[in-house]
Amino acid sequence: MRTSAMQWQPWLILCVAVISAVASEQLEGPRGFPSFYSDVTDEPIDYLDVLNHKDEGSGSGMGVPEVRVSRKQNHSKMFITQTTKEYLTGRWMTLFIPSVYTMVFVASLLLNGLAILMFIFKVKLTKPAVIYMLNLAFADLLFILLLPFKISYHFSGNNWTYGPVMCRIVTAAFYCNMYCSVLLVMCIAIDRFLAVVYPMQSLSWRSRENAIIVCVSMWFLSVGGVMPILLSEQTARIPDLSITTCHDVLDIKQFQGYYLYFFPIFCFVFFFIPMIVTSVCYIRIIQCLGSTNVASKCRKTRAIFMAVVVFTIFIVCFAPTNIILLTHYLRFANGYNENSYFAYLISMCLGSISCTLDPLIYYFGSSTCQRHLHNLLFCKGDAVEISYAKSDSQSSKMETFSNSLQSSQYKKLLA
Structure with a gap:
């Protein structure tokens, strides 16, 4: 026996x-x-x-x-490679990245908080542009509220101390809010494109109800996209360094398996399609504004400049991050490269600056919004609805449409 x-x-x-x-x-x-x-x-x-x-x-x-x-x-x-150890313990990941996140957190919390207060108390939520901007401000605010976890994680030597469940929640919410911002920027671009290029034909589409439906859809799409991240383990214990990483280390077999297909599709749906749509919209807006004759050359130049700035910031903040992420995962079909993921972390860190720039170029760049902000800070005035050039009667609308349209096209870019 x-x-x-x-x-x-x-x-x-x-x-x-x-x-x-x-x-x-x-x-x-x-x-x-x-x-x-x-x-x-x-x-x-x-x-x-x-x-x-x-x-x-x-x-x-x-x-x-x-x-x-x-x-x-x-x-x-x-075990991990020596290069990975150097990245995880180096000053870039333990000092530079959390320092940038700290500055973004402080500035964005103030700016987005003021923007939300202004929208709630000083602007009537009747225009689709205002609905989109309010949702974008909420998405940016939720994104930066997660940064203290990332800041603590990196300052602690990439050691996650909040437990595996919290790691999944923070990681999924981090990606959800970031890509929801991308989708909402696309929605704002489409709304401005319709308002400037097809002002009369799009009146029935650009309603408050449709804007709310679109925003709710964008939030559901973003949450659904990050569910695989939320439901999978994100922490990994590194015995050699005596740390527990969050979302930063993965078995090489996983890269060459399911997630080799998940993340490229994820990037394509949540960034490359919105990037193409946003690019087409702003290019057509700039072309339309450039071909319009208007008495005020200064206003025309300012409107074109704002469109160029918005489009440039979108590309600069989000394109490098997603291109590097896509390249990083595609490389694992034949091998691996730690350098690409390190470049992704740096680009994502710098791309988070968009949370600070969004309030400046979307909300506070408008003279109307500046007036609302002044009234909010000094407790003056009542809620004023952002409105476009209108005439008092149906006959006067048809009579003066061509003149008022030229003026309102520029206001629509700043509302």
Whole structure:
């Protein structure tokens, strides 16, 4: 019986190891730097074998001597490359990135907070442009409210101390708010395109109700897109550095599996399609404004300049991040490269500055919004609705439409 039990023990250990490995692989999530697993042998572990024979010196006949047999246990141990270690412990990730996030947090919290207060108390939420801007301000505000977790994580040497569940929530919400901002910027571009290029034809489409439906759809789309991140494990223990990373380390096999397809599709849906749509809209807006004759050359120049600035900031803040992320995951089809993920972290950090720039170019760049902000800060005036040039009667609308349209086209870019 002892020999039979000893023969079955290696098979039982092997089955347990296989089941544990499969379960662990199913729980891996999308992270950045690659990790590897190798089989290692621990120091001998004592297993207790019981010999069921009678102790001749015992009258009871139930004596059982203990025989300890030393056996070696094999298991997988995660390790990372020397380059990854240098990145995780270097000053770029432990000092530069959290410092930038800290500055973005302080500035964006103030600007977006003022923008939301202005929209709520000083602007009537009747125009689609105002609905989109309010949602963009909320998305930016929620994004920066997550930055203290990232700041603490990086300042602590990329050591996550808030638990695996909180890591999943913060990571998913981080991506959700970031890409919801991208979608809302696209919606603002479409709304301005319709208002400037097709002002009369789009009157029935550009309603408050439709704007609310579009914003709700963008939020649902963003939440749905990050569900795989929310439901998968994001933390990884790095024994060599005695830290627990959040969203930054992944088994090399995971890169070459499911997430090799997930993140390219994710980037295509949540950035490249919005980028194409936004680019077309602003190019057509600039062309339309440039071909319009207007008495005030200063107003025309300012409107074109604002359109160029908005479009440029969108491309500069979001394009490098998503192009690098797409390239990073596509490279894992044939190998791996830690440098691309490090470049992604830096570009995402710098791209977060868009949360500070959005209030300046969308809200406070308008003279009307500046007046509302002044009234809000000094508790003056009542709510004033942002309105476009209108005439008092139907006949006067048709009579003076061409003149008023030229003037209102510029206001629509700033509302």
